[in-house]
Amino acid sequence: MEKMNAIFSRRSIQKYLPKPVTRNLIENVLKAGMNAPSAGDEQPWHFVIVDKHDLLEKISTIHPYAKMLKDAPAAIIVCGDLNILKFKDLWIQDCSAASENMLLAAHDLGLGAVWIGVYPVENLVKEVRSILNIPQNVVPFSIIGMGYPAEEKSSRFRYDTSRIHNNAW
Ligand SMILES: Cc1cc2nc3c(=O)[nH]c(=O)nc-3n(C[C@H](O)[C@H](O)[C@H](O)COP(=O)(O)O)c2cc1C
Numbered sequence: 001m002e003k004m005n006a007i008f009s010r011r012s013i014q015k016y017l018p019k020p021v022t023r024n025l026i027e028n029v030l031k032a033g034m035n036a037p038s039a040g041d042e043q044p045w046h047f048v049i050v051d052k053h054d055l056l057e058k059i060s061t062i063h064p065y066a067k068m069l070k071d072a073p074a075a076i077i078v079c080g081d082l083n084i085l086k087f088k089d090l091w092i093q094d095c096s097a098a099s100e101n102m103l104l105a106a107h108d109l110g111l112g113a114v115w116i117g118v119y120p121v122e123n124l125v126k127e128v129r130s131i132l133n134i135p136q137n138v139v140p141f142s143i144i145g146m147g148y149p150a151e152e153k154s155s156r157f158r159y160d161t162s163r164i165h166n167n168a169w
Pocket of ligand 1: 065
């Protein structure tokens with residue numbers, strides 16, 4: 001898929017076919033995540049692959065907007081490691097860039113994916129950390145739910161000239 005096509009046709013997919021996602025596909029999504037830009041190339045991320053139904057279901061019960069996970073074949077938790085930062089707060093942008101790369105890669109590979117926010121909601125960070133046994137210095141930032149799409153969503157074009165300012169506001 002052409003890069004610009006992937007950007008313009010990507011949508012959040014929340015319904016999945018009951019078909020497993022191979023390790024190879026998951027690794028390709030992870031490669032895209034780890035190729036994201038990061039501040040000073042700090043690459044502060046870790047990724048937890050979750051493909052056990054009971055864990056996905058558990059997360060779906062503690063997160064108000066993650067009900068789709070109980071029927072998802074897999075999810076990847078994007079985490080920021082506070083012990084390997086070069087810049088105090090920029091891990092958030094780094095993990096965002098990794099998350100977006102993963103959404104685009106999943107779409108390009110024929111999967112459907114959705115970004116589920118975790119950080120900075122304190123109780124979600126705590127609960128996800130506890131369910132997956134994530135160490136205290138590592139912050140679960142987002143969950144990328146994924147699977148083969150069981151819904152079709154049309155492209156949305158959101159270009160809005162009223163948000164563009166030339167040289168000054
Ligand atoms: C930071 C962030 C948090 C999000 N959290 C959730 C979420 O918890 N559950 C969900 O279903 N979608 C979530 N989304 C997806 C948005 O709802 C979605 O991107 C938006 O409605 C636009 O739709 P589109 O992705 O299909 O273009 C999140 C997206 C971002 C960027």
